[in-house]
Every structure is written in structure tokens, then in C-alpha cells.
Amino acid sequence: MRAVKWLSAIGVVAVLIAALVFFGNFFSKNSSSVSNSNSGKTTTTATKSSSKKGIQITEKNNNSSYQTVIKNGRYLTSKARGVSATQQNNTYDQVSFENGLQDFAKEHFSTSKYIFQEGQYLTTDTANNWLDRKSDSNPTGLNPVDNGKTDSSRNPIYLQTIEEQDFMTKEGSNLKLNGIVLGLAMNTQDVYQKEQYGASYTQDINSADRIQKGKEMANEIIQRYRKMSGIGNDIPIYVAMYAQSKDDSLAGGNFYSWNVSKSGNTLGNWTDINDQTVVLPMQTGTGDEKSVATKLNTSFTNFSDNIQSFFPNLSSVTGQASYEGNNLKGLIVDVSTQFYSATEIESFANYIAQSAPNYLPKGVPVKIKIEASTGMQAYLIQGANxxxxxxxxLGSY
Structure with missing residues (x-):
């Protein structure tokens, strides 16, 4: 507290004393929320700390986004953030996995009713153990025992990562857990070494094996989650299965099935998810001409030709189109440039903003990233509406 100089005027002293009494009562009456992990709720306790202490809820920017949780003035991050079985070399996978899992969650937990909280039950140590191979020293490992083979008969790493999302409701001044969404990212190809620091080899994973192993792991994970403090037997736990793309793919993977445990340790019937990601421009002569994105590919190619003729300093223009069945869900465009001038970047971005509506789809989210070897220089976003x-x-004022 700042030091207050002694004032000789009795009236001023009286005012200061009254003010201190007032603020003392004010702080004693105010309280902030603190998390109680054992009950799954957030309880309210009296405190003299600042307003940044405890749990706060963010405001919503739009109806399609969730309110989120802030703890002690900082965003509440996942306890198992970034944990994976092996090093992930395809950056597209992480984006597709996280965005797709959030889209899946919105189908089951309305953004108008529920508050999103990063996973708080699966810890980093637990995730590392689960994603590792099963062994005498790690009996909780979900990936199979190392059989010592170094050819196609080896036991691959099936499960790459687990993503947990918690969904809360507000009851007065409390937060209560109402559901959990788990994303299980399964490898379609395992990259391994026959010896430490040696060359890397790839092992393709049979689709039927991947699906079956994923179901077995999902059942085991549900049983383990039910034993975690604060979850109990009646919290619905949804599981969404994701097939990772290969390391050299120019697109992310896709979700292929989901299930739910409404109570207890068992899952219901599996439901297929007919999602796919298409890389643009498509390669002719590879069967892509039958793709759901044939029409989009034509307009995308025209868009690419247009901006490349206007600005010759482009290295490449590629896109990722996400589909649910035959319906386009969104498009991400990557534009690689060799610009050095800030005025060039600004002029180019503004030109794209003017020309893109003539070629790229409307009614779905579209994001255009403009990048150079030094990093991202600009981005453009069109919402569904x-x-x-x-x-x-970026870097401008």
C-alpha cells in the first residue's frame, strides 16, 4: 500500500479514515471463484485478493464461439498440452485435428449454453505414460509392446495424441462440469528408426487394424477417465477418432468415427464421420477428377492464376478444402511470397481481398495466409456470414 503523508488538517484525516473503512468493507464483501477439482465445481470463497484472482469467464465475440475460462488473470491452458507419442512433422495435422475437434464438440455442446475449458483432468505425466508403449516399467501404455522387429512385422505406434476438452455450465457463481470431448489421433503411418540417431523408416498402418486398435483404446480410456477425481459415472464423455495424414502430405487428416459414454464404463455404437480434406490444386490423372472438389478446384486454379499474373513474386498457392460428405465446411489458402517491401505486402493483401470473392466460395469460413521465408506477413479471413x-x-500499426 502506498504510504500516506501525515496531514495536519483534522478534516482531511477524518476523510481518509472513512475511506479506509469503506474500502475495507468493500473488499471483505467481495469474493472470487476458486476451482474444486474433487467435486467438478467451482466454489465461491471470500478473499482480499485483487479481481484477477480466481476464475473468470471471457465474453463471447460471436454466437459461433464459446466463452472460455481464465484463472488468476490468465487463460486456463490444457494440462497435457502438446503431448504426443512421437515427433509430429506435419503441421497441417495439428490444425485440422484441433479445429475439427472443436467443430465436433459444437454439435454436442451448444456455444450458447456451455463454457469451454481446456482439458484439466489428463495431466502431462499421465498422457506421456498412456501414449508410450506398454512395458514392465509402463503398464499403463496404450501403444503395443515393442516386439523387437524392425521390418513390416513390427508393432507400430497407433495412438499419436489425446486431446481433452471440458464443457462447463455456470450455476450462480459456480462452474460445473457437464461433459468431456476426447479426440484420439491415430497414425496411418509410423515413422521409426532402427537404431538411435539412424535413418528414418516408414511403416504404413492397415486401416482395419487402426480402426480396431482405436476402438480398444477408446474403451480403455473411458474406463480410466471414470476413475479420475471430479468426473464420476454420469458425466457424458464423447470420443472422436481422427486419422492422421502422412508426414509428406500437404493436408491434414480427418475424423472418421465417434462414440459416447453417457454413463458408466461402456461406449455405445460407433457412428461414422464422412469427413475428408482435399488439397488444391488437385493433381490430374490420379483419380482426383472424381473428387467432390472438382468444381472448387477450377475456381481455385483461376484464383491462383489471377493473383500470380498480377504479382509475379509468388512461389506457390495451395489450399486445403474440408468436406463433410459432399458439403464444403471451410477452406484454408496458403500463399507463399518473396516480398520484401511493406507496401508490396499491403497492396497484395488488399488486391486479394478484392479478387477472392470472385473466385473462392461464400457461405463457409475462408482463411488466406500470406507467408514468406521469414514467416507470416498477412492473413485474410471471411466468416461464413x-x-x-x-x-x-502483421507488424503494421
């Missing part, structure tokens, strides 16, 4: 692109130039 937007008619224009919002342009952001």
Missing part, C-alpha cells in the same frame, strides 16, 4: 474479407497486416 461475411460478404467481405478482413485484412490483417
Amino acid at each position: 461475411d460478404s467481405k474479407y478482413k485484412v490483417t497486416i
